[in-house]
Amino acid sequence: MLVLPKGVRHLPGYFDRTQQEALVEEIRSVVAAAPLYVPEMPKTGKPMSVRMTNCGTLGWVTDKARGYRYQPLHPATGEPWPAIPASLMALWETVSGAEKAPEACLINFYGETAKMGLHQDRDEADLSCPVVSVSLGDDCLFRIGGTERGGRTVSLRLMSGDVLVFGGESRLAFHGVDRIYPGTSTLLKNTGRINLTLRRVTV
Incomplete structure (x- = not known):
């Protein structure tokens, strides 16, 4: 039996197929x-293997010159980020246990070969609220460990509609995506995975 680190909750199949389809349409509107x-x-300017955007009052961005940060405007268009869809706000209210609302929803699109190395979500000023993550599309192999790099990690397969919440002792847990399993979902028109992460940024 898989034992997740304390503070990590896996909610498999939280969104059913109809809800997933509605959420994908909302994300399409955001991306438009x-x-x-x-x-x-x-520093290096090396492109990441994922494509990304955001919704909310703040969006997480990174580039060679200024590094990791949150900002209110899209780096390419200079326009404010769209609002977080109501369905995701409702998810946060239900599963986060936080009194404060999320300010950012990072949208990552993983193609067939995309990965995400082990990292911490630590660019937020308020670490009292958890990170709430939604998986849509193809399955992925997700890995999460402790708060020290190089420590023990566990892996689990996340499927379309799954929700993962990590906070408390695991708010700064190292985590990443080791691989995508192409063709394991018919939700998206083509293969790939969408990951949504809701975050509170300011105190």
Whole structure:
């Protein structure tokens, strides 16, 4: 039996197929206003393997010159990010246990070969609220560990409609995506995975 780190909750199949389809349409509307772009690693400028955008009052971005940060405007269009869909706000209210509302929803699109190295979500000023993550589309192999790099990790397969919440002792847990399993879902028109992460940024 898989034992997740304390503070991590996996809610498999939280969204049913109809809800997933509605959520994908909402994300399409977000992307129409705030197009996906390829972020760059700080200092090196190496492109990441995912494409991303955001919705909410703040959006997480990264580039060679200024590194990881939150800002109110899309880096390519200069326009404010679209609002977080009501369905995601309702999810936050139901599962986060937080009194404060999320300010950012990072939207990552993973193609067939995309990955995400182990990292911490630590660019937020308020670490009292958890990160709430939604998986849509193809399955992925997700890995999460402790708050120290190089520590023990566990892996689980996230499927379309799954929700993952990590907070408390695991708010700064290292986590990443080791691989995508192409063709495991028919939700998206083509293969790929959408990951949504809701976050509170300011105190």
